[in-house]
Amino acid sequence: MKADVLVIGGGLAATWTALAAAQAGGDVVLVDKGYCGTSGVTATAGVTHWFVEPRDHERAVAERHAHAGGLADPEQALRVLRTTWERLPTLDRYYPFPVRDGEPDRTNNVRGPEYLRAMRGLVHRAGVRILDHHPALELLLRPDGSAGGAAGVRRQAGGNWQVQAGAVVLATGGTAFRSHLLGSRGNTGDGHLMAVEAGARLSGMEFSNYYTLAPAYSTMARSMTYLFGTYTDADGRVIELPSGPDRNRVLGAAMLRGPVFTTLDRAPDWVRRKMPVVQPNFLLPFTRRGIDPYTDRFEVTLLGEGTIRGVGGLVVAPDCATDVPGLFAAGDVASRVPVVGAISGGGSPNSAWAVSSGTWAGRAAVRYARGTKASPVRPIGRAGIRPGGRPATVDTTAVIDVVREELNAYDKNMFRDEAGLRRSLALLDSLWTDVEAGLTGTGRDAVTARETASLVAMGRWVKEAALRRRESLGMHWRTDRQEAAA
Numbered sequence: 001m002k003a004d005v006l007v008i009g010g011g012l013a014a015t016w017t018a019l020a021a022a023q024a025g026g027d028v029v030l031v032d033k034g035y036c037g038t039s040g041v042t043a044t045a046g047v048t049h050w051f052v053e054p055r056d057h058e059r060a061v062a063e064r065h066a067h068a069g070g071l072a073d074p075e076q077a078l079r080v081l082r083t084t085w086e087r088l089p090t091l092d093r094y095y096p097f098p099v100r101d102g103e104p105d106r107t108n109n110v111r112g113p114e115y116l117r118a119m120r121g122l123v124h125r126a127g128v129r130i131l132d133h134h135p136a137l138e139l140l141l142r143p144d145g146s147a148g149g150a151a152g153v154r155r156q157a158g159g160n161w162q163v164q165a166g167a168v169v170l171a172t173g174g175t176a177f178r179s180h181l182l183g184s185r186g187n188t189g190d191g192h193l194m195a196v197e198a199g200a201r202l203s204g205m206e207f208s209n210y211y212t213l214a215p216a217y218s219t220m221a222r223s224m225t226y227l228f229g230t231y232t233d234a235d236g237r238v239i240e241l242p243s244g245p246d247r248n249r250v251l252g253a254a255m256l257r258g259p260v261f262t263t264l265d266r267a268p269d270w271v272r273r274k275m276p277v278v279q280p281n282f283l284l285p286f287t288r289r290g291i292d293p294y295t296d297r298f299e300v301t302l303l304g305e306g307t308i309r310g311v312g313g314l315v316v317a318p319d320c321a322t323d324v325p326g327l328f329a330a331g332d333v334a335s336r337v338p339v340v341g342a343i344s345g346g347g348s349p350n351s352a353w354a355v356s357s358g359t360w361a362g363r364a365a366v367r368y369a370r371g372t373k374a375s376p377v378r379p380i381g382r383a384g385i386r387p388g389g390r391p392a393t394v395d396t397t398a399v400i401d402v403v404r405e406e407l408n409a410y411d412k413n414m415f416r417d418e419a420g421l422r423r424s425l426a427l428l429d430s431l432w433t434d435v436e437a438g439l440t441g442t443g444r445d446a447v448t449a450r451e452t453a454s455l456v457a458m459g460r461w462v463k464e465a466a467l468r469r470r471e472s473l474g475m476h477w478r479t480d481r482q483e484a485a486a
């Protein structure tokens with residue numbers, strides 16, 4: 001199959017990318033590992049966008065960047081605000097924003113399932129060819145090193161697929177390292193690995209340890225209401241929490257000592273009334289267990305979000321081009337450090353970034369594709385696809401379990417020190433050696449093999465970056481270097 005632009009992914013960023021590329025006149029194919037409209041971390045939750053009146057843009061950026069650790073770029077953040085202001089109203093006809101003073105209120109939380117269903121409809125009507133259950137495994141490069149398409153497997157129909165394209169946009173999301181965060185199972189860092197194999201760079205990978213509260217034994221991470229909780233230990237002693245990002249660090253430290261419980265007893269009436277409307281799935285785990293979260297005490301846990309509401313990813317230029325000609329990146333697969341610095345991109349900038357980076361990447365990819373000529377391509381995937389040694393049996397479940405432990409355990413990724421980081425890195429390096437040398441697979445096993453390789457690669461990059469940043473900064477917390485905390 002041939003196209004001007006191939007979009008890899010089917011979530012928020014991929015759909016905004018495909019829409020922009022089609023509106024710019026491109027012939028677009030979108031391939032999703034899952035079903036575009038239900039896959040990815042927005043579809044299962046919901047998001048609030050960084051949607052600010054233009055007259056307040058500079059103030060909004062200054063407020064955010066006051067805590068960004070000096071790493072953010074105000075001009076890039078302003079561009080995000082301007083493009084989100086321009087693009088989000090596209091949704092008005094397809095998503096029922098609440099109306100305030102006669103106008104759609106786009107600052108509200110947007111329910112994920114309806115948002116992504118609307119985006120799929122928009123993309124479909126714009127003429128994009130959507131290939132569901134078509135995970136991409138590797139990029140195709142032209143002889144000059146530029147990206148000319150991708151290849152993968154057809155998970156349901158069987159067999160392989162290949163799309164040759166003038167330009168490729170990666171919108172494969174971040175990874176939560178299989179922490180069981182709802183919606184994140186397919187987010188395994190595949191796009192990062194594909195891009196790095198082609199020569200792209202990463203940045204901010206140390207900012208990958210955002211954790212979010214959820215009821216214990218549940219995957220439902222909707223954090224806002226937890227601001228109104230009273231937290232206690234197993235003996236019922238109240239745990240005093242500071243405001244700001246240190247809250248989760250105090251809770252993480254308490255969870256290392258024993259179970260932590262909460263009652264959301266301080267939630268105001270307006271929050272209790274609004275929750276079933278704006279975040280209906282937040283209540284499901286409680287309803288199933290017969291718990292009233294506002295009066296009953298229940299155990300909580302912290303789920304790792306890795307690079308999802310952490311911010312590391314591929315380095316991109318203002319038009320979302322990576323270092324590889326013809327290869328663009330949008331959404332969580334790209335670094336959001338220029339937009340938010342060393343702090344989380346959650347709570348509204350990330351989704352505004354998905355809208356704006358998708359718009360820029362889609363438009364730039366069409367422009368790039370117009371300047372390309374038909375040329376032979378070759379597949380370049382290595383780890384998990386073409387082993388460097390003899391194919392060998394690698395226990396992918398065991399490998400992924402190690403990655404989960406090293407990247408999600410609070411004492412290993414929330415609280416970091418040099419010795420622990422070195423231990424983790426050595427362990428991941430040795431797994432990488434096995435994966436690179438022997439792991440491969442066909443059909444669905446090819447997907448598992450590549451996901452395993454991507455998770456190990458992502459884990460190594462996180463630990464390496466965390467070792468190199470010797471000071472504590474933003475969400476990167478070095479217990480051996482607290483004196484330099486931002």
Ligand SMILES: Cc1cc2nc3c(=O)[nH]c(=O)nc-3n(C[C@H](O)[C@H](O)[C@H](O)COP(=O)(O)OP(=O)(O)OC[C@H]3O[C@@H](n4cnc5c(N)ncnc54)[C@H](O)[C@@H]3O)c2cc1C
Pocket residue numbers: 008009010011012013014031032033034035036039040041042043045046047048049050134135136137171172173174181186187188190191221222223305308309330331332333345346347348349350351352354
């Ligand atoms: C609980 C929760 C609440 C959040 N709330 C907010 C909020 O209020 N405001 C905010 O700004 N941000 C919020 N975020 C973050 C926001 O959801 C993400 O930034 C946003 O979803 C990123 O979109 P994306 O398209 O880059 O990634 P995703 O939505 O995760 O989509 C990734 C897509 O890539 C596909 N994919 C992956 N690998 C492959 C492959 N190999 N081949 C083909 N397809 C592939 C997946 O199937 C999926 O469709 C929240 C996140 C969570 C988890």
